[in-house]
Amino acid sequence: MEQLLQQIESYKTEISAFEASTADAVENFRIKWLGTKGLVKAIMGEMKNVPNDRKKEFGQILNDFKLFAETKFQTLSENNSGLPTNDSELIDWSLPGDPVALGTRHPLSIVRNQIVSIFKRLGFAVAEGPEIEDDWHNFGAMNLPEDHPARDMQDTFYINQDPAWLLRTHTSSVQARVMEKQKPPIRVICPGRVYRNETISARAHCFFHQVEGLYIDENVSFADLKQTLYFFVQEMFGKDTKVRFRPSYFPFTEPSAEMDISCLICGGDGCNVCKHTGWVEILGSGMVHPKVLENFGIDPNKYTGFAFGMGVERICQLKYRVNDLRLYSQNDVRFLKQFTGAL
Ligand code: PHE
Numbered sequence: 001m002e003q004l005l006q007q008i009e010s011y012k013t014e015i016s017a018f019e020a021s022t023a024d025a026v027e028n029f030r031i032k033w034l035g036t037k038g039l040v041k042a043i044m045g046e047m048k049n050v051p052n053d054r055k056k057e058f059g060q061i062l063n064d065f066k067l068f069a070e071t072k073f074q075t076l077s078e079n080n081s082g083l084p085t086n087d088s089e090l091i092d093w094s095l096p097g098d099p100v101a102l103g104t105r106h107p108l109s110i111v112r113n114q115i116v117s118i119f120k121r122l123g124f125a126v127a128e129g130p131e132i133e134d135d136w137h138n139f140g141a142m143n144l145p146e147d148h149p150a151r152d153m154q155d156t157f158y159i160n161q162d163p164a165w166l167l168r169t170h171t172s173s174v175q176a177r178v179m180e181k182q183k184p185p186i187r188v189i190c191p192g193r194v195y196r197n198e199t200i201s202a203r204a205h206c207f208f209h210q211v212e213g214l215y216i217d218e219n220v221s222f223a224d225l226k227q228t229l230y231f232f233v234q235e236m237f238g239k240d241t242k243v244r245f246r247p248s249y250f251p252f253t254e255p256s257a258e259m260d261i262s263c264l265i266c267g268g269d270g271c272n273v274c275k276h277t278g279w280v281e282i283l284g285s286g287m288v289h290p291k292v293l294e295n296f297g298i299d300p301n302k303y304t305g306f307a308f309g310m311g312v313e314r315i316c317q318l319k320y321r322v323n324d325l326r327l328y329s330q331n332d333v334r335f336l337k338q339f340t341g342a343l
Pocket of ligand 1: 172213253285286309
């Protein structure tokens with residue numbers, strides 16, 4: 001009998017705690033407790049198990065319980081008027097939605113996408129390759145045989161377990177992989193992350209991002225190189241931006257040139273960013289070295305090509321005036337959330 005008493009107590013707690021915000025919920029309460037198959041009726045049925053000497057006592061308790069449930073239902077029904085029928089009517093569809101905090105694209109992704117889309121419009125395809133490379137694709141094929149002094153230009157991370165493998169120092173390795181598989185005409189750009197063993201500071205990092213380009217066909221000339229890169233600069237930085245080429249050296253191009261643009265920060269008057277020269281360097285370029293073409297069975301007497309490579313961080317610095325390279329990889333949302341809206 002103790003069990004029956006406990007059961008009644010727990011029902012009472014449940015009933016007291018019940019609240020209804022819709023007419024449907026009130027009706028469900030009635031069905032659950034007071035309906036013909038309801039719990040009140042079921043527990044009244046327990047009377048037959050009560051021993052005769054306690055029937056009077058339990059009859060009272062059960063009647064009180066029934067009354068308790070009925071009173072609750074009455075209160076619920078009285079408060080019922082004006083309640084919505086069901087849950088969907090509880091929603092005020094005219095309220096503004098909860099704002100969803102949108103993420104933003106990383107500035108380097110924004111700038112890389114801009115670079116890629118400009119070259120795509122000129123008919124360049126996008127090629128990608130592995131970040132862990134072998135010596136041949138990163139150096140050898142690019143006319144940098146072992147012991148070539150120019151290897152020192154790019155402080156390389158070698159894989160400890162097997163120094164035949166390294167982290168690519170430029171995405172020229174991807175160009176090598178394209179030439180391996182594809183015959184001219186070739187017109188690709190290779191965006192990707194590259195690694196160099198540099199001490200991390202505001203101006204240097206152990207990894208950064210490049211977009212390199214390669215164009216090989218019959219009769220490709222230095223004039224094509226200049227015009228392509230000039231178009232890129234005008235699209236990227238605006239029509240008023242001036243360019244200049246300076247002779248340079250890369251083992252994989254001959255002749256080679258570095259390209260400067262007029263300083264966007266001071267308009268050419270001289271400032272910190274351009275070190276008071278009015279010009280800032282943005283990329284390396286040149287005509288593909290005949291040796292490189294031969295390495296891939298491309299006849300240098302029939303085909304010529306140009307190649308170029310730029311650092312995405314550098315372009316981003318000029319576009320958005322980011323003056324510390326470390327900001328790109330610190331994941332500080334105060335920095336990142338400033339780059340909204342673009343691509
Ligand atoms: N691979 C060179 C670098 O990483 C860039 C470059 C590419 C220069 C193609 C000339 C031609 O510095």
